[in-house]
Amino acid sequence: MGVLTGRTALVTGGGRGIGRGIAERLGRDGARVAVHYGSNEAAAKETVAAIEAAGGSAFAIGVELGLPGDAEALWESFDRQADGLDILVNNAGIGTSRSFDEIDETEYDKVFAVNVRAPHFISRLGASRLRDGGRVINISSGLARNAAMPDKMAYAMTKGALDVFTRDLSKVLGPRGITVNSVAPGIIDTDSTAEFLHGTEDGWAQASAISALGRVGTPADVADVVAFLASDDGRWITGSWVDATGGSLM
Template structure:
């Protein structure tokens, strides 16, 4: 197998399922050796590794629970057992919180921030010594930092923090030739969005996009693969809207 990421090593957090799995598969197909991180579903992680290898790529799985003390150090210790440096870091792992503000507890709030914002921050902190010059960091955000969705307000706040980190890191790491960007998906068909199985809900979600369909992991994976490549070396500090043009205009008059 050969591709534009030949010779590169990538780490995708939450790479065993959903969007992360799609990203891992695409980076592997493009030639990168992919570290597939998972938090609990070892079977899914091994299946992702097997699929990458069956297509001629290289991959390995590593486990680290995020959102707990020492999570970043544990992740990198697991990574170091199979790799000696990194070129591409994709901060994808995250959890959702479907509650409006009056129903969010302090425990809910702390948990979603610990996994979605704190963990990526310290993963980057402890990963900088491993990330080679000319490397890539891609942070997976959400379209809900642009589109008001009160039902996931706390979740959207975590992703707003991730986008702020994208900007500051892009400035800091530019002298090393490292690019830092965020990708903001809309509604994507993953097991996290099991409600899409309802035909009426799916039709409503599809109507948000100008393409009148729900996003797929591969839609996001292609964008991340571009940002991870040499072709994107002049793109940094950017938020790429990957919502399929969701809610670009006002709703039509009745």
């Protein structure tokens, strides 16, 4: 019996990268996991298959975020396959943005639509489905605090907004025993960072040097933090920003 046996989780963007790591970890801990994807159905199905192969239970939900009605469509699909929710992980997001001098209004609006508006309304509509004592975990970024990278300004702004959302939503849902926290990764070895980490001569070395621990993070490093907050052991932590950068902000 896993620590999350009998609970249902939804991980947005759960088919790849950090989201897949989170989905698989929650599945190993016993949760039934809804694996959301925006466009890559094959990746989501691979994640579902991996969870099931490990003895867990999962299903896929395909909804493109950042469009009008996205939250409603997501929950309609979820409701066809599950009855109630215990853990909501708002992980899906656009992981970068062009610089201050280059970004146009279309890209700016898209980044905010996916990274800020979607989690807000997914959580708002999901609140009625969340059982008392549940969890909301938002995936932020080290760039929202002390690590300034002006070439990704708009992206960092969205994560700052998500952190304010986390703080204030914890007060809204707290009376029901629902905790709300942000988890902030640093540089993680995923397909979204592959070009920098593996496609440049010294990308891996540069990324390793940023961390106080001297290595590049893995999806499992972040997933383990999320799993702690999702468990009963994390019951007294809410409204918090949890640094999961491997000491990259020091």
